Amino acid sequence: MKIIQSVVVKQVLTEKSKLVLLESYEKNKQQLKKECEQLQFELKKLEKQKRFQPNNIRMHFEKEIQKREEKAKLLDFQIEQLHILPLGSELKEKEVNAIIDIEVGDRWEAVQKEKTIIIKDGIIDEIR
Template identity: 40%
Template sequence: MRIIKKVTVKHVLTESLKEKMTDDFYEEQHRLEKEIEQLRFQMQKQWRAEETSRRKTEIKERFEKEVEKRKEKINRVLFQRSQLEQLPLFSEITAGQVDAIEEIETGDDWPLAEQEIIVEDGKIISIRNNRADDNNGMV
């Protein structure tokens, strides 16, 4: 029988990866700041076009809510960047999960060992099996 299971992908933090991630964080921050500028411009434009104060208040509240969402995202990016700066080189960073097909048969051990794919500078350097039964399968 074949089953699909999740496999964790981790990247080794090299100087080039750290630089790329830092650049990506700066780009994301810049993009969000531009969105805030654009939202404020659109808010002013719509606000001036309205005649009733009630509608003006609704417009302002709606746009301010969107601006606040972008500010929260900027704060999250700044936090992630500060965390990245503190990480030592060659740390492993979880990048996500992929699906893998596993062949199982009657008599196999359960739970199956969790696997991790380790990537360094775009190349797979290791596939590790980690036993995930330290809590006896309990959540």
């Protein structure tokens, strides 16, 4: 019989993976900044048209801008934490589903035990 089980994927922090993560965080921050600027531009454009109630539009756009600013603050925090972490640390990247073969006589505790895949510089280094 086959069952589906969650498997944790962890990434070992190396110089290379640290640089890739930093670039990714910075890229995401830049994207959020562009989105905020675009939202502010759209807000001004809609306010000039005067087809909608200015207060409702402003509240909606400010809420969207605030969401993106919060995401940017979280990215700043993640960047700080990344600088603090020592090389060799394991970072949880995601969870994936795996199909596990089970048979009569298997130990249930062993089947239920959390499985982990360790990735180092994009290559599977270990399966626990």
